[in-house]
Amino acid sequence: MSLKVIALGSGVCANMCLPGPRRFPPGFLVDVDGKLLLLDVSEGIRFRLEDAGYDYGKIGHVAVTHVHPDHADLSPFLQAKLCRNLWCQTEEGTDKLSVYMHEISIKGFEDTWRWRHPEAGEKLNHFPDKFKFELQPIRGGWEKEIFKGLILKAFGVYHGFGQHPALGFRVEVGGQSIVYTGDTGLTESLFSNVEKADLLIADCSARIGQEYTGGYGHMGPGQCGMLAYRSQVKELWLTHYVGFDTPAAMEAEARKSGFAGTVKVVTDGMTWTGKK
Numbered sequence: 001m002s003l004k005v006i007a008l009g010s011g012v013c014a015n016m017c018l019p020g021p022r023r024f025p026p027g028f029l030v031d032v033d034g035k036l037l038l039l040d041v042s043e044g045i046r047f048r049l050e051d052a053g054y055d056y057g058k059i060g061h062v063a064v065t066h067v068h069p070d071h072a073d074l075s076p077f078l079q080a081k082l083c084r085n086l087w088c089q090t091e092e093g094t095d096k097l098s099v100y101m102h103e104i105s106i107k108g109f110e111d112t113w114r115w116r117h118p119e120a121g122e123k124l125n126h127f128p129d130k131f132k133f134e135l136q137p138i139r140g141g142w143e144k145e146i147f148k149g150l151i152l153k154a155f156g157v158y159h160g161f162g163q164h165p166a167l168g169f170r171v172e173v174g175g176q177s178i179v180y181t182g183d184t185g186l187t188e189s190l191f192s193n194v195e196k197a198d199l200l201i202a203d204c205s206a207r208i209g210q211e212y213t214g215g216y217g218h219m220g221p222g223q224c225g226m227l228a229y230r231s232q233v234k235e236l237w238l239t240h241y242v243g244f245d246t247p248a249a250m251e252a253e254a255r256k257s258g259f260a261g262t263v264k265v266v267t268d269g270m271t272w273t274g275k276k
């Protein structure tokens with residue numbers, strides 16, 4: 001089995017705050033023997049998929065952590081998939097997409113899609129013979145084998161003052177596990193769902209010295225490290241950071257808990273390869 005995770009976006013909702021390499025907003029591609037799952041769909045993700053050597057048309061599954069625009073710019077992605085099928089030759093797998101999203105968030109998205117495609121009327125899929133997407137309502141505790149051998153699990157997290165339905169995802173495939181926290185403060189749900197992950201992709205938006213569990217709901221490097229240590233994670237990815245702290249300082253902070261596994265301050269294009 002070939003298993004890869006590619007960071008398509010390690011950045012945040014703004015850029016040009018600080019000098020440094022360009023980092024796009026979140027998106028992580030899980031590739032299992034060419035079967036593709038995209039975790040978060042931020043602006044321009046199709047170009048980054050293309051740059052990484054993938055056809056965005058062949059993304060069959062998208063899981064959305066929460067609806068902030070830096071994670072869920074779903075409409076342009078659906079429009080691109082639709083138009084690709086209208087104008088280009090439809091290939092196997094390009095004509096459908098399953099989107100997994102919190103059940104509370106789905107209604108708002110349907111309204112947004114209709115606002116953007118008034119010609120479709122009440123229908124969500126207005127060229128169903130060319131491209132058909134389905135919005136699958138999920139919540140914490142939901143799980144499904146979305147394609148053979150890959151189980152996607154959702155768990156509730158805390159974000160946006162708790163007003164935002166927000167999820168983290170655990171992917172289990174071939175005896176290996178990948179956890180993506182989405183945006184979240186440190187929650188009890190993280191400890192149980194991150195348990196013994198081979199790869200933990202953690203929201204590290206809070207800077208050193210400004211970590212907190214209440215309030216808005218992001219983690220800092222010390223909290224990510226503690227989570228990785230307590231949950232016995234093998235590799236920790238610190239993502240979704242602005243860049244105020246140096247990578248060396250972030251890693252040192254993450255290790256204060258005693259975490260001795262691999263720590264990476266992620267930049268775009270970074271790839272994790274699972275066991276064969």
Ligand SMILES: [Zn+2]
Pocket residue numbers: 066068159183
């Ligand atoms: Zn957010």
Ligand SMILES: [Zn+2]
Pocket residue numbers: 012013068070071183240
């Ligand atoms: Zn975010």
